[in-house]
Amino acid sequence: MAQSDNRTAAIVGGGVIGGGWAARFALMGWDVRIFDPDPEAERKISEVLAGAERALPMLYDAPMPTRGQITFHSDLAEAVNGVAYIQESVPERLDLKHKVFAQIQDACPEDAVLASSTSGFKPSELQDGALRPGQIVVAHPFNPVYLLPLAELVPGEGGDPATTERARQILREIGMYPLHVRAEIDAHIADRFLEAVWREALWLVKDGIATTEEIDDAIRYGFGLRWAQMGLFETYRIAGGEAGMKHFLEQFGPCLTWPWTKLMDVPEYNDALVDLIAGQSDDQSGHMSIRELERLRDNNLVAMMRALKGQGAAAGKLILDHETDLRGPLQDDVPLVTIRRTVPVDWTDVNGHMNEGRYGQVFSDASEELMTHVGADRDYIAAGNSYFTAETNIKYLAETLAAESFYVETRVLLGEGKKLRLWHEMKRASDDEILATCDQFLLHVSLETRKSCPPLPHVAEAVERLAAAHSA
Template sequence: MTKTAAIIGGGVIGGGWAARFLLNGWDVRVFDPDPEAARKIDAVLANARHALPMLYDVALPAEGHLTFHTTLSETVMGADWIQESVPERLDLKHKVFQALQEHCDAGAIIGSSTSGFKPSELQDGAARPEQIVVTHPFNPVYLLPLIELVTTEKNPPALITRAKDILTSLGHFPLHVRREIDAHIADRFLEAVWREALWLVKDGIATTEEIDNAIRYGFGLRWGQMGLFETYRIAGGEAGMKHFIDQFGPCLSWPWTKLMDVPELTDELAQMIADQSDAQSGHLSIRELERKRDNNLVAMLRALRQQGNAAGRLINQHQQTIKTTLTDGPPITSARRVIPADWTDYNGHMNEGRFGQLFSDAADAVMTLVGADTAYIAGGLSYFTVENTISFLAEAHAGEHIRVETRVTQGEGKKLRCFHEMKRESDGALLATSDQFMLHVDLKSRKSCDPRADVLARVVALAKKHKEA
């Protein structure tokens, strides 16, 4: 049964939440008095539809239904999850919670995107404080997995567990902050770095671009896949974390940083930062910067996927929960996906090697269909490609939705032959074909052998059905 999310506040963060829910098959209702809300959310959705599906090698669930509403009551009635993303004013949030709790289900989870307020402050005066938790995301919400889930003793364990399960089902990583604190966890780090950056600009040590370069070409990449402590553990060498602390700990007393002091954010300093930022990035629109950011993140996250580490591991785990249905056909729809940005080359279209990878994925789907799945392979049997003839007929570009249709053209004894056609979803254009011949192999001897009887029977039946069609 389709679940429903109510989004209260349709700005950058609210729009990101809407996209994350919608692209994971939830129906989404949006309330925002801004007459431009629909246009703004459509712009966020355009980027999300471009980027999020590229993280996965299977098609995401069918999109849910998006609607915009003029009253809170209409928006939240019957909703399973309510996400509040209104401006950071505690009095406003209290008014919103009071109004929505008059109409929402008592069992609904109410999450707040607040970056600064503690959940106890949000729960104060609420009719049902046990419903309200902090679920602080990071922009873009539809790509970055971290959600700081901050709770109090008023939140029942069952609700906390349910919140974690729902966030995980969306591909998020719920970091449970068990003891509330101002600004939670991550923003406290960000504030420290932000303060030091302001001083470096004010004192003329570095420009905004130089500071960004120091982060993105250095420790930012390390932090992106290892975090802080694991990175420093490696810095300690074979002796580990204790050696690092013994070696570098004394520097904490040196007058390096100015974290205990804050520069006055004068008009002059604000203008200096704005001018430098304009010089750095002013030639690109915000939408172009967002697209650049999203493509970069997709490439990094997909690289982490290949290694099975950090956020990449989360995406792999989430992909396992996305259900795909294979039928005998003919043809078999053996692959459906969006072409990721990192599959394109210097010519701007999909690299020929990626066609081979896609057809290989299609062959894996056929193997699964006949019973030669991961368990079968773990048992020591599989099919190996012996010959593959690929014809490239048209260009394929990043962001395009494609499918592969497969017919089994030979299935007898050790032999399995498939003919794949890669097509663009939008117009059905034929982009490439593959004539792939495989032999069944014993993985221990690395020699060809007969398939297991049930697998062979399935292969023979498919070949017969496809030939007669």
């Protein structure tokens, strides 16, 4: 058998999970060999890869590696010969996995990592009867593998420490977070939580307490957002206030014996358990005060919900709809106040002030508010008409910090035919100091021809009226 290549991986089983692994490795610069007897495997994985190529690079501001070569193989031995890393993602049947591992180990390098995507089997079950048991580890990912970084790395008692370390290094190299699970347990760590929540959800639906949508809403509008950025214990540490985790446990520990859930097999609640959890929580988060943790939590929640808002999904759609109620129509003042808002934390850079690119967004938002005011709204755009910015000239006059409130005053300098020229002044709300100005020139266009054209009469009349009122 040839020794392992440095950056070649084999994917055995090309379903949803295997395709995600293939995409992650290839986009991180690894050559990938795929074995899957499904005649549709190449088409399916190509479609997963197309989605990954669109999404994964958007996470990074650094340049992505040159994409590795993906090849499809009808012979398993050929696919695994000489590779550094093998990810098995065949169906969850132990007899099938044993058969596949035997074929892989007959052909792969002895120093290659042989990892399984299994969500339920323990490493000892996978290693049973294997030619080289220590070579087999669990690396359990989450869908979509090309975006979600967690991989539960479970070597088991029979795992080879050198193989485990190579697996950890390779997973980190492709942008994953290898969570080393030290003890063997069915379903590892994460899926045990998911299974507990899933079982309780099934009971709630069966007993007529909640619908599937109501259960999903409870997660995505509430604790799911907290879990996404602080997990379970750090979230509850904050809930304990300045007294921390021990106070939280003292307050809510007795609830374990209450009949809130169908899952009533709970650990004995005693001082030893309280001290154990409180001590680990101190080790995890004790270097930060509760106020610091709250600030971190709030910043993360704002950034995540604003991301959801940008996609019009879940809690983000809720904010979008609420904004419509809060904003109301513009008043026909001279100048128009088109924007009133606060600088969000995700708009700031390493210097703590608003990034210059965000000023462009502020003035773009101001012009969109004006367009809505004159009738060039979403329906107008959906009908094939809009204004496109042709030129801007922004001047930065003063520093703008996170959480500062500001407003934008907009004047229509020119409203003639297809031409629209706006003057924006961004001002700090607390003292009316001008923070930045923007001279913006727009052209009305047809979205069908993508060429300039006169606006529809009702929009043209509104623009001309504003231009006359603002002429001074």
